[in-house]
Amino acid sequence: MRQIWQxxxxxxxxxxxxxxxxxxxxxxxxxxxxxxxxxTVKLAREILVRAYHKIGYEADVVFLPGKRxxxxxxxxxxxxxxxxxxxxxxxxxxxxxIATELFVVRGAxxxxxxxxELGTLDDLSKYRxxxxxxxxxSDRLTDGYNRHYAKTISQLFKMxxxxxxxxxxxIDLSGMMTINREYKDTxxxxxxxxxxxxxxxxYLHESKAELVPRIAEVILNMKKSGELxxxxxxxxxxxxxxxxD
Numbered sequence: 177m178r179q180i181w182q183x184x185x186x187x188x189x190x191x192x193x194x195x196x197x198x199x200x201x202x203x204x205x206x207x208x209x210x211x212x213x214x215x216t217v218k219l220a221r222e223i224l225v226r227a228y229h230k231i232g233y234e235a236d237v238v239f240l241p242g243k244r245x246x247x248x249x250x251x252x253x254x255x256x257x258x259x260x261x262x263x264x265x266x267x268x269x270x271x272x273x274i275a276t277e278l279f280v281v282r283g284a285x286x287x288x289x290x291x292x293e294l295g296t297l298d299d300l301s302k303y304r305x306x307x308x309x310x311x312x313x314s315d316r317l318t319d320g321y322n323r324h325y326a327k328t329i330s331q332l333f334k335m336x337x338x339x340x341x342x343x344x345x346x347i348d349l350s351g352m353m354t355i356n357r358e359y360k361d362t363x364x365x366x367x368x369x370x371x372x373x374x375x376x377x378x379y380l381h382e383s384k385a386e387l388v389p390r391i392a393e394v395i396l397n398m399k400k401s402g403e404l405x406x407x408x409x410x411x412x413x414x415x416x417x418x419x420x421d
Contacts, residue, residue, distance in 0.1 A: 220259030283371035306344035
């Protein structure tokens with residue numbers, strides 16, 4: 177009798193081991209590239225990790241220099257790019273743009289002094305202006321004016337706080353994150369947020385075309401429900417990760 181029970185127990189144990197799938201078995205993953213060091217792309221990563229989870233995928237995002245991120249995406253080394261503007265798709269025929277934007281980035285002007293206002297863009301000529309080096313739209317906007325360069329967003333806001341400039345120009349997302357992180361107790365305000373307006377989209381490689389309608393529907397539903405807006409708000413406030421890890 178004892179031998180019979182031992183045999184039954186062994187059978188149960190063997191069945192149990194076979195019935196439990198190996199860790200990660202059947203788990204679906206999608207690999208995406210993203211431009212390193214961009215707050216805009218980090219926010220898009222946060223959105224897409226959640227979006228792909230809703231359709232049963234784990235989004236693995238690899239941050240790379242811009243040219244390499246694009247090369248990997250258009251050549252199918254990765255499954256696509258996390259976020260680019262609409263015009264990007266015209267130069268990347270192997271990539272499919274997801275129709276609903278993840279969010280909109282805006283070029284904004286920040287100031288402290290009450291008398292600093294931008295009724296029209298011509299008013300820029302009145303002020304000392306701080307801009308980030310290498311940012312094309314702000315370079316064009318301030319060409320010929322009293323312009324001062326900073327290498328980082330933190331340096332840019334430091335110039336404003338120390339009265340080295342009258343206003344600064346930066347993407348609203350990065351600007352608000354910097355204020356919340358470093359300058360909460362200062363009277364810095366946005367005096368204009370329409371210097372540039374760019375919707376940001378997710379792109380998939382054509383080899384992943386079957387995923388396009390599925391992730392498009394998810395992103396659209398996230399927008400309609402207000403989830404995209406909540407993620408953006410939490411990101412700006414530092415309540416979700418902003419790292420490249």
